[in-house]
Every structure is written in C-alpha cells, then in structure tokens.
Amino acid sequence: VPYTVYISTEDCQPGTNYGTPVCTAPRNPGIVDPTISSTWLTTDQVGYFTIPAGGSRVINYTVNVPINASPGGHYGAIFFNNPDGAVTGNTVQMNRRIGMLYLLTVPGDIIIDTNL
Numbered sequence: 001v002p003y004t005v006y007i008s009t010e011d012c013q014p015g016t017n018y019g020t021p022v023c024t025a026p027r028n029p030g031i032v033d034p035t036i037s038s039t040w041l042t043t044d045q046v047g048y049f050t051i052p053a054g055g056s057r058v059i060n061y062t063v064n065v066p067i068n069a070s071p072g073g074h075y076g077a078i079f080f081n082n083p084d085g086a087v088t089g090n091t092v093q094m095n096r097r098i099g100m101l102y103l104l105t106v107p108g109d110i111i112i113d114t115n116l
C-alpha cells in the first residue's frame with residue numbers, strides 16, 4: 001500500500017539515559033539561527049510525501065552553515081514519521097518515526113566558562 005511520510009529536522013542533545021538523544025523542533029522554523037543546526041539543513045522534499053506501494057524515494061539534503069555559526073559540535077536529526085499511522089488510546093498517543101542522526105563540527109575557538 002502507499003505510505004505517507006512527514007519529514008522534519010530537529011536539534012538534539014545527549015540524554016542522561018545511556019546517551020539516548022533528546023530532540024526538539026526549532027522554535028522559529030524557516031529562520032536560520034547560528035546556534036541551531038536544524039535550521040541549516042534543507043531537503044528537496046518538504047512536509048508530507050507519499051511513497052507508492054513497493055516503491056522507494058531518495059531524499060537529498062544540503063547543509064549551509066552560516067558564517068556566524070557557533071563553533072563546536074552541533075547534533076541533530078532528520079526525522080521521517082507516519083502521522084496517519086498514529087494510534088491513540090485513552091491517554092497515550094503513539095507515533096512511529098525514524099531518524100537519521102548527524103553531528104556537524106564548526107571550526108573556531110571554543111570558550112569554556114569554568115565558573116559555572
């Protein structure tokens with residue numbers, strides 16, 4: 001059967017549960033932020049698309065790091081989920097999604113504040 005997919009990008013931080021990432025969507029989608037790597041990614045497919053039964057789809061992406069990007073590592077993910085496949089119970093909703101994690105390293109001097 002055809003399969004509907006929604007594509008999105010999110011920034012991630014290492015979680016406390018054995019490094020499981022905690023990812024969040026950008027607060028201002030569409031606005032490039034020098035500290036949020038998910039705003040540096042663009043894909044040739046935006047939002048929803050459908051893969052035909054038995055088919056496949058190649059998604060191309062581009063990373064444009066802004067000149068004023070914060071130096072250091074930037075961790076995030078490109079997610080693919082099926083909103084039509086959500087299952088809702090009395091108080092819980094489950095949504096299937098799969099992600100491709102990335103780590104971008106921006107060169108430059110990193111200042112560590114040891115007074116924290």
